[in-house]
Amino acid sequence: MSQLKVYNSLTRQKEIFKPITSGHVGMYVCGPTVSGESHLGHARPYITFDVVYRYLTYLGNKVRYVRNITDAGHFEEEGREAVDKIATKAVLEKLEPMELVQKYTNLFHWAMAQFNTISPSIEPTATGHIVEQVEMIKQIIEAGFGYEVNGSVYFDVKKYAASHDYGKLSGRVIDDLLETTRELEGQEEKRDRADFALWKAAAPEHIMRWQSPWGVGYPGWHIECSAMATKYLGAQFDIHGGGMDLLFPHHESEIAQSTICNHTAPVRYWIHNNMITINGRKMGKSYNNVIKLTELFSGNHPILEKAYHPMTIRFFILQTHYRSTLDFSNEALQASEKGLKRLWEAHEKLQAMHYEPQEGTTDPELESRIPKLVAEFNEFMDDDFSTAKVMANMFEIVPVINSMKDKTIPVSAISKQTFELLQGSFKTWLEDIFGLKSVSEADNARLQGVMQLLIDIRKEAKGKKDFVTSDKIRNQLAQLGITLKDEKGGDMSWSVE
RNA sequence: GGUCCUGUGGCCGAGUGGCUAGGCAGAGCUCUGCAAAAGCUCCUACAGCGGUUCGAAUCCGCUCGGGACCUCCA
Known part of the structure; x- marks a missing residue:
């Protein structure tokens, strides 16, 4: 049995995965900001970490999987005015902030169900943990790493960097950060350009607001993850996941905050998935190239030639390594659709098949090749979750299954033991670990x-x-x-x- | 501008220095009343130029593309 190795963004290398407490894994994944509809790009981390979760469980671990819902508006700077995303959107749609947040949370859950992802063990909301966040900010101030200005609180990055390695995760050099030529607005209050907000005073028109020792306001961008991860997973936990675009400043700042409060590095293994691109460009609001999940499932978008089934998307994502960019195109998605169909039909045929022993029909080549291909499922997955390679092996087995079904190869070409191994493995891997399910509506x-x-x-x-x-x-x-x-x-x- | 990643056959994509991943598309054949599916076979690529090496898609250097982050971002 090989050992699971994961690529740790913190050390930039693959490491053998060893949970802090053997048999138990704590995993935190940055969840969605529910100020709008999720798009294809968002699907990647949730499907990726769903498979990570499933695989860790398959390996016999008890996994506590925490994924937050960001329902308190994160700070957004547009021109001179600091605007809360959720509050702004709420005014536009004439909804109560919590009404809006509920709507998109429901939609997110619906999409995740379409993808057949398993719900996290805990799905904490930012608004439900204001108290914990305030407490954490207090601790940071007491420790001397936070300062208040006009009802807002900032983290003193320069001071932190003097004794800690700020930039370790993202490979950033603090001096470069300070020298950045970019002009940012609304930074007058900060002592230093690199500082980030822990708490922001709320302008009068700001709808989402809470009382705090520093006045009425709302939490800063990074503190919710620190507070909730600490609460549910402890001062130090095993895995923290999220998109690569969160490396800096989000995760870097999370490390700083948690380190000050908990006196230890919060995370053992940082795992980051790469982006989904469209025409080589990251899918994102700022690029105006977003395809929402509802559009993807319905085909209702100018770029889309047709609707795509959630399982096609899931398969599409798993056919690539999670740390590579994945380029969207109709052609690529349709290729996945056909590939999945072939694979799944073979799987169903295999499950329906019965073994019949027959003297002298054993094929030594198959009898040795099949178990080898199956054994490699584990090896590949242990190598930093190489789902694409597992899929490739499965496709190598597909012709054998089809031939057995067509009786051009007798089932007895392999031993009963091998047949059962094959049958069991396909079921376990496709359904339990990869989380795929039938695309057909024929279950009636x-x-x-x-x-x-x-x-x-x-x-x-x-x-x-x-x-x-x-x-x-x-x-x-x-x-x-x-x-x-x-x-x-x-x-x-x-x-x- | 700084930091980092990346460039694989018609398309998408794995790739640990030596042993042609895989999927989709395409071509031929087999099976078949026809069709579809399936099976078999073929299509053997690594941006360019140098270097290291017995041997490089894989390591190093340069050049040229592409991208991410540095600002909300999965």
């Missing part, structure tokens, strides 16, 4: 009964060489989006578009 007993009837009639017609009737059945079903296939040996199978 009544429809299955109707189809069986049509198949029986068609078989009779074919038996009488009445091809007019048999073609009529097949053609009209095709028009309804149901594909009927004649198989070797006279059987027929069907699938819904």
